[in-house]
Amino acid sequence: MNGFPWLTLLLFAPIVFAIVVAAVPARPLLSKQLALALSLVVLAFSIVIAVRFDPHGGMQFQESHEWIRSFGAHYALGVDGLGLTLVLLTTILTPVVILASWHDGDRVGGAGFGAGLRPEPRWGTRSFFAWLLALEGLAIGCFIATDVFLFYVLFEAVLIPVYFLIGGFGGFGRARAAVKFLLYSLTGGLIMLAAVIGVYVESAKVAGHPTYLLSDLTRMDLGQDVSRWLFVGFFIAFAVKAPIFPVHTWLPDACEQATPGTNTLLVSVLDKIGSFGMIRFGLELFPGAAKWATPVVIVLAIISIIYGALMAIGSNNIPRLIAYTSVSHFGFIVLGIFVMNSQGLVGANLYMFAHGLSTAAVFLTGGFLATRRGSALISDMGGIEKVAPVLAGFFLVANLSLLSLPGLSPFVPELLVIIGAFVHSAWAAAFAVTGIVLAAMYALILYQRTMTGPTHPEAAGMRDLNVREVVAVAPVVALLVVLGFFPKPLTAVLNPSVDHTMSQVGRTDPAPTVPQATTEGSAQ
Structure with a gap:
């Protein structure tokens, strides 16, 4: 069992399953059932790895084989605490999305996304679910790659299924949104490619032979100026993927046009590759350059927090509003990463998982709402809780998770990020706290305008969630609550990973300062 290639299985199983x-024969129900069953098999693989994972064992389940000798590239895989939690997030959400998106690939006039919300899909059910599984496998590969070149290949390859999911199954503006997503991502990827080539050149100078293995690169001193340029190249690509201000504008357009299931995997999983990369290939490879860039990155993170929240408050389109909330939340994640203390880093790592659950809940319930109403505009809603109380209940929990309500999983990581920000800089934390106030506004406004008040005349006959939809979203809501009260299963896995990152960047937490009582005061 110890020599079994679990990570290779986890990487390639979803891709093979997609094929x-x-x-299979073009029978929609067969395609759906097969996709769901195979996604559950992948989930079972990830659970086996999680059960066998030792939180204090560092990088585990490692595999390394020479791939392109002249280029110094290896097929190298490994997983630590951060990678494991994101792999689990991916494998949990994929069957949830498949079940929730049961009709999104059907050729019935856009029935899966609500009449009037999108045109006829360009391809059939088989293509839709095959692309979902391919996206799962490629995303997992990004979280477990321990060779920079292998990571880059997977980082670019993951764009393919997303492009076809948006462009083939999205709304009436899907072509423009898909191209904009691809152009932004490819531009970031090309800049990253220049940095990847730079790693090849500089590693050959330092070590005498080129290498892309993280285990080799983390021990090299590439020089101050070179490290800074390489860091900038990687960071821009990750900032586009995450995304943060000002390279975020592709996300609202993509979310407005894509199906709810695509949006869930796009924001909850794919975008986490950006924040994951900032830690794995930013802080750990170029710690000195990361410290040098910290002031600018923290400013960008704070702008993202406030700007994203303000744009969400002013949005009338539900998926577009959710996209802007994610820009704000990614600002918190990036802030937690770059304050470079254990509170902020644990908070950022935990926030990635919690935000994935929160965003999944609100995208899926918002998608159910838009499907029934035939519109994704908030102004076309009102009084839905009277006619669809189960949907309203799930939507309420999802919205409360957006504002990080105590008792739901985003609360603890957001609190840790704020504490870490205060340790780093009081002014940065003070600005970031405004994002919490604004989050309460956009979350409560969204619920109030869609669910309360007089029932919109055209929503009077709206049906509530069916059994399949309840089964799809219930596990996500349950995890939001359970991890809100008991996050220890995740923090126990993440803490050693954070300790490793802190040692790589050469940072230690400042000792707490306790005012000493004077002799006179002690006597009193």
């Missing part, structure tokens, strides 16, 4: 789904 299987695409190759």
